[in-house]
Amino acid sequence: MPPKQRTAAPQTVPGTPYSAAKPKSANDAQDILQGVWNRYVEKTTxxxxxxxxxxxxxxxxxxxxxxxxxxxxxxxxxxxxxxxxxxxxxxxxxxxxxxxxxxxxxxxxxxxxxxxxxxxxxxxxxxxxxxxxxxxx
Amino acid sequence: MKWLLSFVVLAIVAVVRAASFTGNRLLVVLDEQAEREKYSVFLEDLAARGFHTTVDSPKGDKVALFKHDERTYDHVLLLPAKSKGLGPALTANNLLEFVKKDGNLLVALSSEQATPTAVQSLLLELDISIPNNKGALVVDHFNYDSDSASEKHDVLLLPYPAALRSGLKNYFGGEGYIAVPRAVGQVLGNDSPLLSPILRAPSTAYSYDSKDEAEAVEDPFAVGQQLSLVSAMQAHNSARLTVLGSAELLQNRWFAEKAKLGDKAVTTANRDFAAKLSAWTFKETGVLKVGKVVHYQDEGASKKVNASIPESNPTIYRVKSDVHYQVEISEYSNDHLIPFVPAANDNIQLEFSMLSPFHRLNLSPISQTANSTIFGVAFKTPDQHGIFNFRVNYRRPFVTNIDEKRQVTVRHFAHDEWPRSWQISGAWVWIGGIWVTVAGWLAFIAVWLYSAPAEKSVKKTQ
The missing domain is CATH 1.20.58 (Methane Monooxygenase Hydroxylase; Chain G, domain 1)
Known part of the structure; x- marks a missing residue:
């Protein structure tokens, strides 16, 4: 599942409140964007x-x-x-x-x-x- | 050498003798020689001004306006004749043909003799109406000569005419009174721009048939100022035709007559007026001549260093360039050319036209020479390329027409005549855009080449 992967990557980020509020909240969209960004940073040459x-x-x-x-x-x-x-x-x-x-x-x-x-x-x-x-x- | 000398002398004599601008052969058409005595002073005046007069009867064998299709005379003076017809040489058609070939015509009418049919149809052709019946004349119960016409009131005493309207030169002005005895009044058609009255009847005058026995005048031919006593037609080729309502005006007995206007004793100034009238008709006055026409490009201050004199009359100009135009115009006055000065409120105009004028500009006098005025104007060619004309079209009553055209090409900008991009401050942003892009691209290439790819092994397979 991609979301799992994403949450694994930003472990280095100090605060992790968003992972707790993952299911449905205002942070959800931001969450996805953050995930996309992180994946981009990680995977792109x-x-x-x-x-x-x-x-x-x-x-x-x-x-x-x-x-x-x-x-x-x-x-x-x-x-x-x-x-x-x-x-x-x-x-x-x-x-x-x-x-x-x-x-x-x-x-x-x-x-x-x-x-x-x-x-x-x-x-x-x-x-x-x-x-x-x-x-x- | 002798023939050359005689030729020069002849030329000088011709110049001295020439009164009219166009020629001095004058035909005077008179019915009988006895009539000639009545006009002797007028005819002598004409001869003294340099005209070679030929007096002939309308029925004479030698009368011919044309020979080998060329005019045999430059001017014709038609005095009233007893006979109803003018003979085969002087038909209305011939007279019109004469005017078409630049001949000038002075037609004198008389109320005592019936107007010849040739003259009637000639005037009809030109849209000048005259009363049909013999004996119709203009009377005025206020401005008559109480000496000679105390009963009939048919000898009018009128001051010299003023200018037809403002902005026109007056070639018939003067001091004194003109006696107009027993005149045939004319009515000018409204449609023709070529017609203009020289001497109008006063507002109290009316046309009256003296043969009519009725007490009161019913249905007069025309009244007041719509009656013209002397009228003029100047054709498009500037040939002139003057209709004089009263031939008696030209006779000796009215040239310096003692007359009485009301209680005031006056001396008629007919001799002077007849001279002015014939001078105008026979092209001694009011003749314009176009001299040198110059147009050139104004190079501006920046290019003045190299170019000493701008090229005159080039055949090609560029759009939106500064152009100067100059034209030299003289006026012929009696026996010499003088600088032409337009009347106040009048301007000569230059048109810069391709089908329709793109510019119509007033020409202003720049300088004067001994016998001409130089008019000029500066302007910018329009933003339109094509074949253009510098055209001066000047048409006014009583002066000959000017229609001077010079054709030039107006081209668009050549590829190296546009302003460079950095000269236009509005373009700086986009110039910046290009160079920022280029600089960014260079930086990108440098970084690209500097940062070698990490994984090489994948590509080795090929």
């Missing part, structure tokens, strides 16, 4: 975590740019397209790299080594940056 944090960073940068366009306006529209699509494109490329290098998907990408996937990622990113910088003029 270091490179995938790196990829995830980079993607989170891109989401934040993209969201900030979108917030700006909503609040201020899109006057040099090509600049907005360029800046925003740089974030989106980079996010897509990074997601591809994550799919190809995730050990859980190893069966699907038997023929693609991690080095090859990374080289594709670098090449694609360079193209993307080139286009964005050109487009913003």
């Amino acid at each position: 270091q490179r995938t975590k790196l990829l995830d944090s980079f993607m989170l960073f891109l989401v934040v940068v993209g969201a900030l740019q979108f917030l700006y366009v909503v609040l201020v306006g899109n006057f040099p529209f090509n600049a907005f397209l360029s800046g925003f699509s740089a974030c989106v494109g980079q996010f897509v490329l990074t997601a591809s790299l994550r799919i190809q290098t995730n050990p859980e998907n190893k069966a699907d990408f038997e023929s693609i080594s991690h080095e090859r996937a990374f080289a594709d990622f670098v090449f694609g990113s360079l193209l993307l940056h080139f286009f964005c910088v050109n487009f913003i003029n």
